[in-house]
Amino acid sequence: MLRTNWHGMEFYLDEPGLKTHSLKPIQLVDREAYGEALNGVSFPLHWLTEYRICILPYRLFDYPDTLALTLDANATYVFATTWQLTPRMVHRLAVHELGHVVDFRLMNEKRWAEYRKIRGxxxxxxxxxxxxxxxxxxxxxxxxxxxxxxxAELAAKNPHENFGLANPKEVPGLKDFFLSLVPNIITLSDETTRANPEQSDPVQGKTRL
Known part of the structure; x- marks a missing residue:
């Protein structure tokens, strides 16, 4: 049985025989749609050698509306629902959870400080x-x-969950930051430096602002 604690919140699955939150039949998330969403991601994933997606026929006890949990770098647990998820909802869920895997695998304290500054x-x-x-x-x-x-298109249909923040596509340097997490990836800043070598710092190799 999945049982874990995250920042004071305990998550565990409904067990057979326990009182359930609804008499409605539960439905599993569509595996094919979930896979399509991941295949449509444009972020380089060659470094992701193993990533387990566990689509479970259970809901979370006390958190029945939770659709998925990614609590470490190795696996995402996707839960059943009492309503039919549209392909758009599945795509949004799949890519969001993959974002957590990128966080767990590639982020560290220094990178988090940089990200917080860029993102406000x-x-x-x-x-x-x-x-x-x-x-x-x-x-x-x-x-x-x-x-x-x-x-891809379906995954990005819904706006950002936090309406108070700028659209990430409009935040200078944010996409480059994400790409810089993966070694040997050429970012937009790198391309600018190559196109305008006189603007680059000969020692640091960075574009002057």
């Missing part, structure tokens, strides 16, 4: 992973940014 999340009292508001948790902002920057 420097108010650590408001933007913290223990926030009661899901939309203000930095890891959720990161996953939503990933979805909108690198998801």
């Amino acid at each position: 999340l420097t108010d650590t009292m408001k933007y913290r992973d223990t926030s009661p508001y899901h939309k203000d948790r930095p890891r959720e902002v990161f996953a939503e940014d990933f979805r909108l920057l690198f998801g």
Whole structure:
């Protein structure tokens, strides 16, 4: 049985025989649509050697509306629902959760400080992973940014969960930041430097601002 704790919230599955939250039949998330969403991602994933997606015929006890959890770098647990998820909802879910995997695999303390600065999340009292508001948790902002920057059309249909933040596509340097997480990837800044070598720092190799 899945049982885990995340920032004070305990997640575990309904067990057979326990009182359920609804008498409606549960439905599994469409595996084919989930796979299509991942195949449509434009972010380089050659470094992702193993990523398990566990589509379960259960809902979370006490959190029945939760669709998925990615609690570490190795797996995403996708839960059943009592309503039919549209392909658009599945695509959004799949790419958002993949964003969490990118976070767990490629982010570190230094990169988080850089990301917060670029994204305008420097108010650590408001933007913290223990926030009661899901939309203000930095890891959720990161996953939503990933979805909108690198998801295919269906995955990117819905706007960012946090309406108070700028569209990630309009934040200078944000897409380059994501791409810089993966070694040997040429970013837009790199291309600018190559096209305008006189603007680059001969020692640091960075474009002057």
